[in-house]
Amino acid sequence: MYSLMRQxxxxxxxxxxxxxxxxxxxxxxxxAKKVVIxxxxxxxxxxxxEGKDRLQSIQRLHMxxxxxxxxxxxxxxxxxxSVFEGRGWGVMGAHTKGHNxxxxxxxxxxxxNNDSPSKEAILSVKQLLMSGVLEGFxxxxxxxxxxxxxxxxxxxxxxxxxxxxxxxxxGKHFREGEEGEV
Numbered sequence: 001m002y003s004l005m006r007q008x009x010x011x012x013x014x015x016x017x018x019x020x021x022x023x024x025x026x027x028x029x030x031x032a033k034k035v036v037i038x039x040x041x042x043x044x045x046x047x048x049x050e051g052k053d054r055l056q057s058i059q060r061l062h063m064x065x066x067x068x069x070x071x072x073x074x075x076x077x078x079x080x081x082s083v084f085e086g087r088g089w090g091v092m093g094a095h096t097k098g099h100n101x102x103x104x105x106x107x108x109x110x111x112x113n114n115d116s117p118s119k120e121a122i123l124s125v126k127q128l129l130m131s132g133v134l135e136g137f138x139x140x141x142x143x144x145x146x147x148x149x150x151x152x153x154x155x156x157x158x159x160x161x162x163x164x165x166x167x168x169x170x171g172k173h174f175r176e177g178e179e180g181e182v
Contacts, residue, residue, distance in 0.1 A: 009127040011075070012084045017052045019085075020059060022070035026092040031139045034103035035129065036096045037164060038073065038147045039156040044110035046080040054109060055084055068094045073107040075128060081120030083128055089137040096150050104138060112157025125167055144168050 045054045059071040066072075072094040073086040086107075087093050095105030106128065108121050132138035146164050147155035156164075 009083045009124060009131045011128075012048060012051070012082060014085050014088070016048070017055045017084055019055070019071070020063065022087070023063070024069050025087070026069075028090055028092055028102065031137055032102060032104040032132070032142060033139050034099060034143050034145060035132075035138065036099065036103050036105050036145045036147055036150060037125070037156050037160065037167070038095060038105060038107040039112045039160050040076070040107050040109045041111050041113075041155065041157070042109065044079040044115060046078055047082065051076075051078045051082055051084055051109070055086075062094070066094075070094075073105045075104075075106045077106065077108045077121045077124050077128075079110060079118050079121060081118065081124040083124050089132065089135070096145075096147055099150050104132065108156065108160060112160035113154060114157075114159075116159045117163050122163060122166060129167070 040058060042054065042058075045051050055071070055076060058076075062068040062072050063070065071086045074088060074091065074093050074095075075086050076084045078084065092100050093103070093105040094100060095107070096103060106125060108117055108125070110117070129138065133140050133142070144164060144167055146161045147153055148161065
């Protein structure tokens, strides 16, 4: 394997952030064909202590008010690049109505209508995508969407949506077996 492939995401587990047990879990039928990028539309957070509180709050909102089985996203990314396991790999999310059966949902924590995503957060998304492809959880020819591409919403915010081109261009390097900059 070449150097780009060795850079994988370090994921904070559900246990580490104090996740409640899901009501139930439904597996994806195979590797995700789509990856959908979201923002939480909340204040950004950095590190495990801020992230834990925010994640627990989001999970409560999703489970109690929206009646989801668990937090809606597969992974969430903090402003410092921390990667938090939501539903995790291979589990159907509740993030993009009509598209959850074949997709992975990644939410960056923050409101990107106002703020711009950090370089660290973008790098972590790239590393998470590479890990997912390498480990067989994401199809090598996956398509990357912003939530607004698949539904009537501003999500993932104008500034994060504008940054998706950086993620799309980096994706072709590991799909085509080329070395590339992360």
